[in-house]
Amino acid sequence: MSVFNQPRKRVIQLIFLGMVALIVSRLFFLQVVETKYSKLADANAHLRKVIYPSRGIIYDRKGRSVMRNEALYDLMVTPRNVKNIDTAYLCEVLSITREEFIKRIANARMKEGPVRPSVFASLLTPETYGKLQESMYMFQPGFELVLRPVRSYTYGAGAHILGYISEISPSMLADSSGRFSAYQQGDYIGRTGLENTYESILMGQRGIQYLVKDNLNRPQGPLENGEFDTAAVAGKNLRLALDIDLQVLGEAMMKGKVGSIVAIDPQTGGILAMVSGPTFDPNLLSGSFRSQNYNKLYLDTTKPFFNRAVQAAYPPGSTFKPITGLVALDEGVVTPDFGFPCSGGYGLCGRYIRCTHHNPGHAANMRTAMANSCNSYFMHLYRLSVDSKKWGGVVNGQAKWTSYLNLMGLGRRLGIDIPGEVRGVVPDTARMNYVYRGSWNSCSEVYVGMGQGQLILTPLQMANAMCIIANRGYYYIPHFVQSIDNDNSALLNKYKQKVSVAEHISDEAFSSVILGMEDVVTKGTARGAQIEGVEVCGKTGTAENKARIDGKVVQLKDHSLFVGFAPRDNPKIAIAVIVENAGFGSTYAVPIASILMEKYLTDTISAKRMPIVQKMMETTTMSKEMQAKSKIDSLNNMFITSTERDVLLRKILSK
Incomplete structure (x- = not known):
């Protein structure tokens, strides 16, 4: 060979x-570096199927x-695989147009790309699912x-307690904070x-199943015997303080009324019942008709x-007088024996601010004044x-008074474990300066002593104030969830901490308020709250109800x-029970509260009081105009009929 050929x-x-x-x-680049084509190949050969977990179950206090x-079933679509199907028939089954x-x-x-479902x-x-199940072969793969x-x-x-779930919105998914990642x-x-509130506990964890597809895109079985699958993990269960019997009974008695009921176990802070009237059947916001029911x-x-x-705040009226008494006792400005010469x-x-009593001695001491609900005494x-001179002026005194109420959970959020709680209003110095343009004294808001004026509280705050008095100086943050199954986190620890609010009040001082409240039930305005064999302490209130209509302040019917x-x-x-526009506290609020207390304490209602229950369930206090426009009753009968209720x-x- 020539050297020239080399x-x-x-x-x-x-x-x-x-x-x-x-x-x-x-x-190497296509198979190792560039993943686009391997993903397309996998997508053509494998089917990725999401397995949705069961959400945690919620139980009441009795399990x-x-x-x-x-x-229920979702119909999922993988756009690239939609070929040669009977579009007209699918649209007919789903009741949609071809354009839709x-x-x-x-x-x-x-949203998800052409190869992801x-x-x-x-x-x-169920009807739509049944039709689709019979003919799914026509729309696969x-x-x-x-x-x-x-x-x-x-x-x-x-x-209102349980809440509802719905599909996550695009705006949530686009949230840059990572909350919904x-x-x-x-x-x-x-x-x-x-x-x-407990979404992270209840949601569980999605599972993924990979299936092998044949050349006709039909699933043939698990990929690698399920080696790459992840099982769905069910959410954890919640155990509540709620008594569902009490809740159902409370909602029944509030039918046709506007207002609220809050019942709490003072020894734990666990909420036994929370009713907001009018309410609705939570089934309305679950399932196929959720959207249209939501709009209605x-x-x-x-x-x-x-x-x-x-979320609503009301003037507490005379129900606030026990708090006024406790603050004065804790500050040491009076003793239980303090009396006031009220003559009307x-x-x-x-x-001259008129009082409802003028008989001699009706405000001779704390207990007597409480029993007679003397406005003058508590103002x-x-x-x-x-x-009080020890505060160095009314500005400091008002600030101290406000701090007492804040410590009791008034004028601030208590921290209940459902969203939406409002603060209510306690007239602090900033509000007083704003309302009275910097010139005010103890007479400017003297009405707050009897629960009126610049003072509004939520029913939750009113019920919690009763826990403070019942416990003689402390409370637990009101909450629904008592425990979480298989959970050792510290999530619920804050609800187990005792909050002390009245360290300086003696047992004797507390007794003067408590015995006065017992007198209200045994011989005062709340005699309808008596329960045979049970010592009940209570306080009625008839709160003034004013509204601004067409620029004018109008006096409406009082709250009960x-x-x-x-x-x-x-x-x-x-x-705590409040019924809007219902008049005296003894008319509606007292019997409703008494029935619920009797039911909880004795697990029954005495036969002689059954007519009261029937009356509360049948009586309405809503305006005729509101009733005529409302569709709430017909909506509530969609899933559970009146007969079933x-x-x-x-x-x-009958228990």
């Missing part, structure tokens, strides 16, 4: 080596599930049915109530979404509290209030 041979060899190196490097999970079909396919492609139609009705656990509420009660499009999330509830004139127990009114502020206690606790010693229930109530009352 360079040519090497050139050819180098060309071949270069081509091989180029091919190898390209293969009864107040909600359960039921199975095309729009949903486009949205699915935009997304929700095409969520929470199918592009469409599939995926099981979706949804909430169902056996008792149809506790909507664990969620994907199509996931459900707790929106209100306990579902919201949102527009209803009775504002059923508004949780009056924690209070005239020490340059104007004067407020003035003594803020004008009652607060109390029982038994007097070793108390087990504290309660009657059967449930008879069962509760």
Whole structure:
């Protein structure tokens, strides 16, 4: 071979080596570096199926599930696999137009891409699911049915407490804070109530199943015998302080009324019942018709979404007088023996403020003044509290008085474990300066001593104030959840800490207030709250109700209030009831509270008091205009009929 041919041979060899190196490097790039094509190949060969977990169950204090999970189905679509299907028939089954079909396919492609499944139609009705199940072979492989656990509420009660879940919104998924990083499009999330507060506990963890597909895109079985699958993990269960019998009975007695009931176990802070009237059946916000029911509830004139127990604030009226008395006793400005010479009114502020009593001795001491609900006595206690010389002036005195109320949980959020709680209003120095333009004294807001004026509280705060008196100086933060199954975290620790608020009040001083409240029940305005064999302490209230209509302040019918606790010693229930525009406290608030206390303490209602229960359930205090415009009753009968509710109530009352 000629020496001249050697360079040519090497050139050819180098060309071949270069081509091989180029091919190898390209293969390396495609298979190792660039993942796009491997993902497309996997997507063509494998089916990724999301397994949704069961949300945690919520139980009442007796272990009864107040909600359960039921199975509905979502219709999922993988846009790239939608080929040669009977579009007209699918649209007919789903009751949508062809234009809507095309729009949903486009949205699915935009949100999740062409090869990943997304929700095409969520929470199918049983009828729609039945039709699809029979004919799914006509729509595969592009469409599939995926099981979706949804909430169902056996008792149809506790909507404001339990809350509801719905599909996570695009705005949540786009949140840059990372709060919703664990969620994907199509996931459900707790929106209100306990579902919201304990979302991370209840939600569980999604599972993923990988299936192998054949050349016709039909699932053939698990990939690698399930080696890459992850199992769905169910959410943890919640155990509540709630007594569902009490809740159902309270909601029944508040039907046709606007107002609230809050009942608390003073020894733990656990909430036994929380009613906001009017309320709604929580089943309305679960399942296929959730959206249309939501719109109807949102527009209803009775504002059923508004949780009056924690979001509404009212003048407490005479129910505040025990607090006025305790503050004065704790500050040391009076003793239990302090008396006031009221002869029918209070005239020490340059104007005569009439009192409902004028008989001699009706305000001879704290207990007697409490029993007779003497306005003059408690207005004067407020003035003594803020004008005490030891504070160095009324400004400091008002600040000290405000701090006492704040310590008792008034004028601030208590920290209940459902969202939406408001602060209420306690007239601090800033408010006084604003209202009175910097010039004020103890007479400016003397009405707050008897629970009127610049003072509004939530029903939750009123009930918690009763816990303080019942416990003689302390409370636990009101809460629903007592324990979480299989959870060792410190999440609930704050609800187990005792909050002391009246360290300087002697047992004798507390007794003067408590015995006065017992006298209110035995021989005063709350005689209707008596329970045979039980020492009940309480206080009625008739709070003035003013509203601004067309620019004018109009006096409306008074609110009916009652607060109390029982038994007097070793108390087990504290309660606050308010019925708007219902007149005297003894008319509605007292009997409702008494029935609920009797039911909780004795697990029964005496036969002689059954007519009271019937009357409370049948009587309405709503205006005729509000009733005429409201659709709440017809909506509430969609899932649990009136007959079924009657059967449930008879069962509760017959225990």
